[in-house]
Amino acid sequence: MKVVLRNPKREVELPGGRSVNRLLDDLELSREAHLIIRNGTLVPGDARLDDADVIEVRPVISGGST
Amino acid sequence: MPANVSRCRVCKEPAVIDLPRHNAHFCGEHLVQLCNRQMAKAIEDWEMFTPQDRLLVAVSGGKDSLAVWDMLVAAGYQADGLYLGLGIGEYSDDSGGYVRRFADERGLKLITVDLRADYGYDVPTAAVATKRVPCSACGLSKRHLFDRAAVDGGYDAVVTGHNLDDEAAVLFGNTLRWEIDYLGRQLPVLPAANGFPRKCKPLVRLTERETAAYCLIRGIDYVVEECPMAAGNRHLAYKEALNSIEQQSPGAKAAFYLNFLTKMSPLLAGSTAAARGDVGTCGRCGAPTTGDVCAFCRLIEKSSTHEAVPVEFVLDKRIRR
Numbered sequence: 251m252k253v254v255l256r257n258p259k260r261e262v263e264l265p266g267g268r269s270v271n272r273l274l275d276d277l278e279l280s281r282e283a284h285l286i287i288r289n290g291t292l293v294p295g296d297a298r299l300d301d302a303d304v305i306e307v308r309p310v311i312s313g314g315s316t
Numbered sequence: 317m318p319a320n321v322s323r324c325r326v327c328k329e330p331a332v333i334d335l336p337r338h339n340a341h342f343c344g345e346h347l348v349q350l351c352n353r354q355m356a357k358a359i360e361d362w363e364m365f366t367p368q369d370r371l372l373v374a375v376s377g378g379k380d381s382l383a384v385w386d387m388l389v390a391a392g393y394q395a396d397g398l399y400l401g402l403g404i405g406e407y408s409d410d411s412g413g414y415v416r417r418f419a420d421e422r423g424l425k426l427i428t429v430d431l432r433a434d435y436g437y438d439v440p441t442a443a444v445a446t447k448r449v450p451c452s453a454c455g456l457s458k459r460h461l462f463d464r465a466a467v468d469g470g471y472d473a474v475v476t477g478h479n480l481d482d483e484a485a486v487l488f489g490n491t492l493r494w495e496i497d498y499l500g501r502q503l504p505v506l507p508a509a510n511g512f513p514r515k516c517k518p519l520v521r522l523t524e525r526e527t528a529a530y531c532l533i534r535g536i537d538y539v540v541e542e543c544p545m546a547a548g549n550r551h552l553a554y555k556e557a558l559n560s561i562e563q564q565s566p567g568a569k570a571a572f573y574l575n576f577l578t579k580m581s582p583l584l585a586g587s588t589a590a591a592r593g594d595v596g597t598c599g600r601c602g603a604p605t606t607g608d609v610c611a612f613c614r615l616i617e618k619s620s621t622h623e624a625v626p627v628e629f630v631l632d633k634r635i636r637r
Contacts, residue, residue, distance in 0.1 A: 283524075
């Protein structure tokens with residue numbers, strides 16, 4: 251599956267057959283700090299991802315110290 | 317439909333998000349409902365404002381400020397937007413575009429202030445001129461100009477998109493250093509006093525993950541990229557630490573911040589400079605201040621006479637550190 255990451259924006263190819271939470275763990279990314287969008291639709295942590303999916307890993311943490 | 321997909325706690329339709337702190341999954345419709353209810357509870361619990369009040373929403377182009385503007389308008393509040401052009405290169409250009417499109421598409425009133433055009437400096441230049449981190453000049457400029465716009469425009473309150481993660485991270489930092497004055501005024505609503513307008517944070521019961529999901533479901537385009545000036549700042553490090561705790565112990569961030577408000581804040585009331593009556597008036601701009609000249613006027617003095625600094629110069633300097 252194609253996985254699109256941000257900050258900086260880049261793409262990696264990874265095998266499917268894993269859950270959203272497993273993907274975040276494998277990428278060493280916090281589940282609290284990211285959303286997963288599969289083929290344009292938001293999906294929960296236990297959703298299964300397939301080889302043909304296009305996945306966006308969207309970070310949600312923002313902000314300076316205002 | 318596969319039988320093993322997780323389902324919305326409310327309607328049992330397939331879920332789009334899991335929220336461990338609520339021990340529940342939600343579909344898009346009911347996540348939006350949850351966000352609206354959490355905002356309404358914050359407004360009511362802390363008596364922030366009423367539908368009769370005129371609100372000025374500080375909008376940056378990010379998810380939180382656009383989400384709160386959207387929720388307030390949907391709930392029937394009179395809410396105009398205020399965008400501050402910070403001069404952070406492409407990031408500011410993009411952010412301003414998102415805000416203008418949001419306002420245009422919904423027919424909402426947007427006020428724009430530009431640091432370079434209106435005050436003769438921008439955030440990268442101010443960072444170099446003051447020899448401080450960019451977030452310092454940025455935060456100071458925002459606080460002063462949001463206050464001024466609200467007072468000049470006759471608004472009843474300034475609304476910001478600060479969320480639970482923002483407030484928990486600030487609380488964490490202030491607690492690490494026992495900043496009693498800052499802790500004493502870290503409240504979801506600050507009443508108008510000493511020339512300052514009322515300031516309200518209706519999203520303090522929502523996490524960043526929830527406001528980002530709200531925007532996705534509502535079709536709100538926002539700037540996803542992080543501000544390049546904020547990379548590596550302490551605030552982000554505190555958020556990372558708190559998220560690590562949250563993943564092990566869902567609900568920890570909400571307990572940390574919301575219990576501070578109910579159990580600790582009352583003990584600190586009266587300990588701030590404003591409460592002690594130490595606030596006077598700036599001799600130059602008339603804004604409230606504890607000194608003779610306010611921090612914003614001192615910032616302008618240093619920054620507007622400094623040669624303009626390109627954003628890349630500040631970024632290179634921060635990367636080399």
